[in-house]
Amino acid sequence: MSPKGNDQNKPEHPFPTERPEKWSKRSLAAQALGSIDPITKGITPPIHLSTTYIRDEDNGYSSGYVYGRPDNATVHEAEAVLAMLEDADAGAILFSSGMAAATAVFQALEPGDHIIAPKVMYWALRHWLATEAKRWGLLVDFVDVENTDAVKAAILPNKTKLIWIETPSNPLWGITDIAATADIAHKAGARLAVDSTTASPYHTRPLNLGADIVMHAATKVLNGHSDVVAGVIAGKVADTFFERIKMIRKSQGAIIGPFEAYLLLRGMRTLHVRQATQSMNAMVLAQRLEQDADIAVVLYPGLHSHPGHEVARKQMENGFGYMLSIRLKGGEQAAIKTAARVQLWKRATSLGGVESLIEHRASIEGAGSPCPPDLLRLSVGIESVDDLYTDLISAIRAK
Structure with missing residues (x-):
């Protein structure tokens, strides 16, 4: 050659x-x-x-x-x-x-x-x-x-x-x-x-x-x-x-x-418009969910209660992202049942899509996972934030 x-x-x-x-x-x-x-x-x-x-x-x-x-x-x-x-x-x-x-x-x-x-x-x-x-x-x-x-x-x-x-x-x-x-x-x-x-x-x-x-x-x-x-x-x-x-x-x-x-x-080509909506939705949800009596803690860097908030504010632009997790006071079974009851949120692995996803991560990761058993991971999409909130709260409250 x-x-x-x-x-x-x-x-x-x-x-x-x-x-x-x-x-x-x-x-x-x-x-x-x-x-x-x-x-x-x-x-x-x-x-x-x-x-x-x-x-x-x-x-x-x-x-x-x-x-x-x-x-x-x-x-x-x-x-x-x-x-x-x-x-x-x-x-x-x-x-x-x-x-x-x-x-x-x-x-x-x-x-x-x-x-x-x-x-x-x-x-x-x-x-x-x-x-x-x-x-x-x-x-x-x-x-x-x-x-x-x-x-x-x-x-x-x-x-x-x-x-x-x-x-x-x-x-x-x-x-x-x-x-x-x-x-x-x-x-x-x-x-x-x-x-x-x-x-x-x-x-x-x-x-x-x-x-x-x-x-x-x-x-x-x-x-x-x-x-x-x-x-x-x-x-x-x-x-x-x-x-x-x-x-x-x-x-x-x-x-x-x-x-x-x-x-x-x-x-x-649509990254900026999707992320703008997703991060805005995530912030609104995090703020609302933090006030809910059935939720023990909301993990989202945009909240002032988050231990990494100040560092996030320094190195993140245009908001704090579309991912958050919640831990339920009812424990592992309450988390699993909540994920089973949602209608608008979709029970699926992955994140970042235009559709909102919910997942009980401890079940997915298995033994040795650092993920608490009462935790639900939420990937927030571009749907109406009011619809997302109503669906999630209804699933948490259902008996």
């Missing part, structure tokens, strides 16, 4: 497109960066389904595309929008799921590296770190990352290479100070990675607060329609570590499909 045929020497992809600084992220996302199909002049981006591409006469790939496993124009266009939303100078990398994206970050480390991870975090990823990370030769400590002193104490000199945080954390919605934790990581010679799935770039941009890597389960609010499974990693600096994550996606075949990338791109 000639040097021109080597995919390491292929040209850069045509995305991201030009992004005039005078336009807001909301406007750029709404128009998918203003990309126009060059053939039809259509304003909706096309779906590129081809798995292979024509070589040039000199055996090179002047188009920049070689094969469908690492390269797809629809995927790269969605990645460009994600990079714009996150201010990711290194770009964004789409994966086939949030778990594929997250585990790629850990797989990019070296055997023997030490990781600090939260005690409360997305349960499937916590389980992977607790059971599978050691097979990669990684050392993991689960720490109360909301306590910066605890993070400092967990640092192993010359061993800690990654601090992973999730804020707000699922399903207790604890808040970790991104800037403070980034400072701790960098002084220790480590990187900070932030799972910002529930915040989304509408509320928080971790890279601007000092994080090195931001991860999203794009299945959730970035897509917003409960019809795509996807994950994304975005980076601040295009260093060897970020390139290693890219190579892991390529070598393990974890790229998202073009149709899923198209649906994700479609979803992100």
Whole structure:
């Protein structure tokens, strides 16, 4: 193969497109960066389904595309929008799921590296770190990352290479100070990675607060329609570590499909309007539910009663997100029965869609879960907030 045929020497992809600084992220996302199909002049981006591409006469790939496993124009266009939303100078990398994206970050480390991870975090990823990370030769400590002193104490000199945080954390919605934790990581010679799935770039941009890597389960609010499974990693600096994550996606075949990338791109065009309604609904519900006699506590960072409220107010914009949890005074059985009685809320796993979901998380997570048995997790959608409140209270009150 000639040097021109080597995919390491292929040209850069045509995305991201030009992004005039005078336009807001909301406007750029709404128009998918203003990309126009060059053939039809259509304003909706096309779906590129081809798995292979024509070589040039000199055996090179002047188009920049070689094969469908690492390269797809629809995927790269969605990645460009994600990079714009996150201010990711290194770009964004789409994966086939949030778990594929997250585990790629850990797989990019070296055997023997030490990781600090939260005690409360997305349960499937916590389980992977607790059971599978050691097979990669990684050392993991689960720490109360909301306590910066605890993070400092967990640092192993010359061993800690990654601090992973999730804020707000699922399903207790604890808040970790991104800037403070980034400072701790960098002084220790480590990187900070932030799972910002529930915040989304509408509320928080971790890279601007000092994080090195931001991860999203794009299945959730970035897509917003409960019809795509996807994950994304975005980076601040295009260093060897970020390139290693890219190579892991390529070598393990974890790229998202073009149709899923198209649906994700479609979803992100309405991210700002969906999130505005969802976060407003969540705040109203949290305030109303906090006054209810049957509810022991409402966990929502927008409430002044939340222990992480001040940090959340400092690092979150445009509200406090669409996720909250409630703990019922009636205990576990009251929570399970409430979830069984709702009509407008839907009993289902996942979060971030336009429809509101309710779930008894302890039942899902099983033994070892830090989730209290009396807790219900609520993903607030775009329905009428009065309808959502009436349905939930009726289910709580029913005998």
